[in-house]
Amino acid sequence: MTDTPHPRHIPDRLDKPLSSAVFSWEALLVVIAVLIFAVNSFASPYFLDPWSLSDLTFNFTEKGLIALAMALLIISGEIDLSVAAIVALASTMMGMAVQAGAGTPVLVAIGIAVGLGCGAFNGLLVTRLGLPSIVVTIGTMSLFRGIAFIILGDQAYKGYPESFAFFGQGYVWWVFSFELALFLVAALVYWFVLHRTSFGRRVFAIGNNPVACQFSGVRVDRIKFILFCLTGLMSGIASVLITSRLGSTRPSIAQGYELEAITMVVLGGVSILGGAGSILGVVLAAFIMGLVTFGLGLLNVPGIVMSIFIGLLLIIVIALPIVWRRLREGRFA
Amino acid sequence: MKNFFKYREIWLLAGIVLLIGLISTRFPGFADPANLRPVFNDTSILMILALGQMVVILTRSIDLSMASNLCFTGMVVAMLNAAHPAIPVPALIAIALLIGLVLGAINGLLVWRLNIPSIVVTLGTLTIYRGATFVVSGGAWVNADQMSPDFINFQRVAFLGLPVLSWIALFVIALFFLVMTRTQIGRSIHAIGVNPTASVYAGIDVGRTKFIVFCISGMIGGLAGYLWISRYVIASVEVANGYELNIIAACVIGGISIAGGIGSVGGAVLGALFLGIISNALPVINISPFWQMAISGTAIILAVVLNARGERRQGRIILRKAEAA
Numbered sequence: 242m243t244d245t246p247h248p249r250h251i252p253d254r255l256d257k258p259l260s261s262a263v264f265s266w267e268a269l270l271v272v273i274a275v276l277i278f279a280v281n282s283f284a285s286p287y288f289l290d291p292w293s294l295s296d297l298t299f300n301f302t303e304k305g306l307i308a309l310a311m312a313l314l315i316i317s318g319e320i321d322l323s324v325a326a327i328v329a330l331a332s333t334m335m336g337m338a339v340q341a342g343a344g345t346p347v348l349v350a351i352g353i354a355v356g357l358g359c360g361a362f363n364g365l366l367v368t369r370l371g372l373p374s375i376v377v378t379i380g381t382m383s384l385f386r387g388i389a390f391i392i393l394g395d396q397a398y399k400g401y402p403e404s405f406a407f408f409g410q411g412y413v414w415w416v417f418s419f420e421l422a423l424f425l426v427a428a429l430v431y432w433f434v435l436h437r438t439s440f441g442r443r444v445f446a447i448g449n450n451p452v453a454c455q456f457s458g459v460r461v462d463r464i465k466f467i468l469f470c471l472t473g474l475m476s477g478i479a480s481v482l483i484t485s486r487l488g489s490t491r492p493s494i495a496q497g498y499e500l501e502a503i504t505m506v507v508l509g510g511v512s513i514l515g516g517a518g519s520i521l522g523v524v525l526a527a528f529i530m531g532l533v534t535f536g537l538g539l540l541n542v543p544g545i546v547m548s549i550f551i552g553l554l555l556i557i558v559i560a561l562p563i564v565w566r567r568l569r570e571g572r573f574a
Numbered sequence: 575m576k577n578f579f580k581y582r583e584i585w586l587l588a589g590i591v592l593l594i595g596l597i598s599t600r601f602p603g604f605a606d607p608a609n610l611r612p613v614f615n616d617t618s619i620l621m622i623l624a625l626g627q628m629v630v631i632l633t634r635s636i637d638l639s640m641a642s643n644l645c646f647t648g649m650v651v652a653m654l655n656a657a658h659p660a661i662p663v664p665a666l667i668a669i670a671l672l673i674g675l676v677l678g679a680i681n682g683l684l685v686w687r688l689n690i691p692s693i694v695v696t697l698g699t700l701t702i703y704r705g706a707t708f709v710v711s712g713g714a715w716v717n718a719d720q721m722s723p724d725f726i727n728f729q730r731v732a733f734l735g736l737p738v739l740s741w742i743a744l745f746v747i748a749l750f751f752l753v754m755t756r757t758q759i760g761r762s763i764h765a766i767g768v769n770p771t772a773s774v775y776a777g778i779d780v781g782r783t784k785f786i787v788f789c790i791s792g793m794i795g796g797l798a799g800y801l802w803i804s805r806y807v808i809a810s811v812e813v814a815n816g817y818e819l820n821i822i823a824a825c826v827i828g829g830i831s832i833a834g835g836i837g838s839v840g841g842a843v844l845g846a847l848f849l850g851i852i853s854n855a856l857p858v859i860n861i862s863p864f865w866q867m868a869i870s871g872t873a874i875i876l877a878v879v880l881n882a883r884g885e886r887r888q889g890r891i892i893l894r895k896a897e898a899a
Contacts, residue, residue, distance in 0.1 A: 322819075372878050375636075376832045379819055380874030387868025394864045492864075496816070500638075500697060513691045543713065545811055549705030556684065556698040563688050 266510035269558070270525040274532060281536035288539055295416035299486070301505075301531035302420040303479045304498055305524070308505040309431040310475040312523045314468045315506050316435075318448045318515030319374040321363060321469065324476045325498035326385035331355040331480035333389040336398025336490040345404045352481040353474060359385055360473015364466040374469075382499070389492040398490040409486025420482055424527075427475070432520040444468070448515030504555050505530055529554070582829040582881070583840040590848055597851075600859040611736065617850025618743035619801050621843050623817075624824040625750045626794025628842040629787045631825055632767045634834030635692035637788065639681060640795040641817035642703035647673045647799030649707045652716040652725075652809035659722035666725070670800040671793050677703060678792015682785035692784075700818065708811045716809040726804055739801060746794075751839045763787060767834030823870060824849050827877040848873065 281288045307324050314321055331352045338351050363381055367374045411419045435441035443464055446454050451461050484490055509526035511518030530551060537547045597604045623640060630637045651670050654661060684695040729739040754760035762783050765773045770780050803809045828845025830837030849870055856863050
């Protein structure tokens with residue numbers, strides 16, 4: 242490659258050598274996923290069955306949908322801890338609508354609209370008032386779930402229409418559930434938006450240097466507002482799926498999902514400090530978390546012990562490249 | 575006088591007095607000292623935890639694992655007590671502090687030596703420590719009848735009109751006040767939050783100081799573990815599930831900036847008291863306890879809005895580039 246490029250052609254990224262793809266974060270995740278898959282198939286005879294593998298996907302599709310939007314938000318340097326509370330509030334509103342006799346299309350519209358509204362509320366607080374998102378969303382987390390508790394107390398909403406059950410329990414084709422199909426389509430959309438559009442480049446740019454972006458004519462606040470709306474929207478969609486799958490609503494629904502979604506995002510290689518990450522990584526991380534939970538579940542390992550593995554996985558996967566680099570540089574201080 | 579009103583603690587105190595006044599209009603006996611003492615006692619554990627979290631947040635870090643640490647340490651101490659009732663309570667408290675210290679040191683080492691952001695480290699240890707509680711207990715509970723009377727009653731003994739739990743809280747508050755205002759490490763913790771780079775040039779070892787604050791929050795988590803278990807006399811895997819965010823909420827309401835560097839012992843204590851008063855007042859004024867979550871959420875958002883107005887920094891920030899981190 243000695244010939245100089247055409248003077249007017251400026252590549253937007255440098256050619257990557259093959260080695261960088263081999264040693265990339267995503268490659269590491271693929272190796273881990275394959276390892277866990279292999280261990281699982283040896284450990285349990287029930288694992289390699291199309292229907293068990295299909296059941297496996299229910300472990301991550303709902304959280305994964307939230308994680309896709311959360312990835313963009315974290316890349317832009319913000320965070321949303323209120324996603325699980327949005328799920329609870331949207332589910333409660335859908336439950337109220339059911340009591341009033343609403344049909345399936347109305348329910349879906351309500352779930353999505355509540356999610357979008359909550360996301361917009363977070364976005365307004367963060368962008369209009371210039372508040373740190375981590376604290377704002379701790380506040381709205383209490384507020385949204387608090388409203389669900391006020392409405393429902395210790396009661397539960399049931400009696401969702403039969404057609405509503407499709408979203409969380411239906412199959413598109415053979416063993417492919419609607420949830421999995423939706424997750425894959427959403428992943429494609431998010432991949433395109435983040436990696437193939439100018440909007441996506443701006444999200445990265447904001448995460449790296451919001452001040453420089455502002456001076457370059459990027460409407461930082463507007464993009465951040467859109468990202469909060471998207472995260473709310475995805476939480477609303479996740480709420481429709483969870484409510485449909487469970488067939489009932491309690492105010493404690495989806496408790497702890499926010500930390501699991503963030504774990505997926507970070508495990509997927511998104512920098513918690515913003516500015517770096519990929520959708521492929523997040524999707525792989527979602528699969529890995531589903532594999533770990535499901536595989537251990539087949540071995541009758543209780544859920545709480547699985548969480549140890551998820552936590553260890555998170556820390557080890559983040560620490561490994563750092564330790565590796567230091568060892569190679571010969572300075573482990 | 576003008577300076578007097580600049581302190582956000584004054585405003586917070588005024589807010590708390592107003593809150594107590596409002597509650598008194600519905601339930602006249604609330605402001606009675608005989609009634610406020612149990613409220614203080616009831617909030618003691620949250621106050622202690624908020625102080626531990628405060629030192630971490632001051633250094634631009636966060637400790638999400640405190641509630642899991644509390645759960646794990648509490649379980650170990652309760653199991654020790656159930657198996658060997660002869661071990662005196664002060665020894666158990668020492669063990670709790672030690673276990674908490676180890677758990678905190680793990681967080682601190684990962685943050686210090688590997689430079690992993692604290693939110694990631696403690697997100698991981700949050701699930702690990704709670705999972706470890708299940709592993710050591712096998713999922714079993716330790717009930718009141720398995721605990722020795724000393725274990726349960728130690729914090730309930732009245733001493734000069736206050737239960738020992740309240741005295742422990744007062745002692746911890748005084749200790750933190752001294753450390754934060756009168757020692758080098760206290761000033762270093764503040765300095766790191768205000769400007770990590772300048773702190774390096776001032777000769778502060780930023781990484782080591784962060785390690786120390788995680789050790790402090792870990793020890794506090796351990797202490798709170800014993801106090802929590804002996805107060806609610808049940809040890810299970812579910813203890814204080816999700817409480818880490820309540821602790822942070824108390825700090826935020828107390829005016830501690832999540833961006834680091836701003837915050838005081840008084841703020842953390844008052845923030846915790848604010849939440850404690852609300853949770854104690856709702857039942858007596860006949861509001862369903864289900865309202866508590868939404869009310870504290872609103873309080874957090876209002877507190878952030880008010881804090882942000884006071885935090886607009888004056889002057890230029892020099893040495894912005896974070897060589898130190």
